[in-house]
Amino acid sequence: LLFVIAIKMVAVAQDSYEPFLKEGKTWKYNHDNPFTGNSYMYSVVVRGDTVINDHAYKKIYDVSSDAYQYALREDGKKVYGKFQNSDTPKLLYDFGKNAGETVSEVTDKDGETVVRVVSVDQIKYGDRLLRRMKVVEDYLENDEVYYSNYSTWIEGIGSECDLTCPFRYDGNYNNFNSCWIGDEVLGDITLFSAPTAITSIKDIPNAGHRSSVNSDTPIYNLAGQKVNVSYKGIVIQNGKKKLVKNQRGRFW
Numbered sequence: 673l674l675f676v677i678a679i680k681m682v683a684v685a686q687d688s689y690e691p692f693l694k695e696g697k698t699w700k701y702n703h704d705n706p707f708t709g710n711s712y713m714y715s716v717v718v719r720g721d722t723v724i725n726d727h728a729y730k731k732i733y734d735v736s737s738d739a740y741q742y743a744l745r746e747d748g749k750k751v752y753g754k755f756q757n758s759d760t761p762k763l764l765y766d767f768g769k770n771a772g773e774t775v776s777e778v779t780d781k782d783g784e785t786v787v788r789v790v791s792v793d794q795i796k797y798g799d800r801l802l803r804r805m806k807v808v809e810d811y812l813e814n815d816e817v818y819y820s821n822y823s824t825w826i827e828g829i830g831s832e833c834d835l836t837c838p839f840r841y842d843g844n845y846n847n848f849n850s851c852w853i854g855d856e857v858l859g860d861i862t863l864f865s866a867p868t869a870i871t872s873i874k875d876i877p878n879a880g881h882r883s884s885v886n887s888d889t890p891i892y893n894l895a896g897q898k899v900n901v902s903y904k905g906i907v908i909q910n911g912k913k914k915l916v917k918n919q920r921g922r923f924w
Contacts (some may be wrong), residue, residue: 689767690802690828693718693730693746697858699835700849704898713849716741716835724754727761732835742836749827753836764838767803767827775807784812787838795826795866797859803827804863809839824864832864847898861892862908 700715715735722729722743729743743754745761749768752761766775775787790806804826811819823831823839832848833840850860891899892908 688801689749690800691746692751692765692767692828692830693744694853695719695730697851697853698735699830699851701834701846702849703846705845718744724761729754751830755836764836765825765830767805767825769805786810786812790822795863797863797866798857800858802829802859802863807838826859826863829859829863847892865890865909 695718698715698717700713702711702713704711716732717735718730719733720731722731724743727745729745731743732741733739734741742756744764745752745754749766750763751765751767753764754761763775769775769789771789771792773789775789787807787809790808792803792805794801795804796802804824807823807825809821809823810817811821821839821841823833825831825838829848829851831838831840833844834846834848837844837846848861848864851858889909891901
């Protein structure tokens, strides 16, 4: 009986969906341009409704300037964006796709491209299970892939680089920091490097022994900025806080 109940709970978790658009929902990002040295944080918030071409959209505002930016709408598990410089809505995410399926509408580049889902798993944040998708944008020439651009999508959150950028392109130096609504934090930077949902990332214990920071896995400081192994101080990697004490990426 317990086994049957457990199976049903897993099935419910897999069928559940974290809505993308809610009134008052806020995303924060870090912008760090290594070429200009320009560094700042910015936030966008869902505020109000509008109707465009008979479709209901939510309006997105910049928090600091209170300026309208663009509109988003949710159709099932698809998220569309309507931008001021375009008459055509753009499909940003499709959180209903499974591994091996394609989402060819999601691209900003000219030429022939195919977006496909590489893998899907679930991560746990607090008491919520979120669907995480590894996706790749393949650039084709004569039916052959000559370049691939990888990204991660998390339901209710979006991508790692910006709310409206399903893939990172040249000139995009934005990184997801956190997301919340009211007093409830819906996610932070550890979502993109957290292990598959077996343990909550909030419950992962800190390392209690000397070890090394792995340069192959993204490393962040407490401001949510990506750093390399030479960074000294407290960093976050794989959902764990680590204190780096020297230039070799050693920590205690």
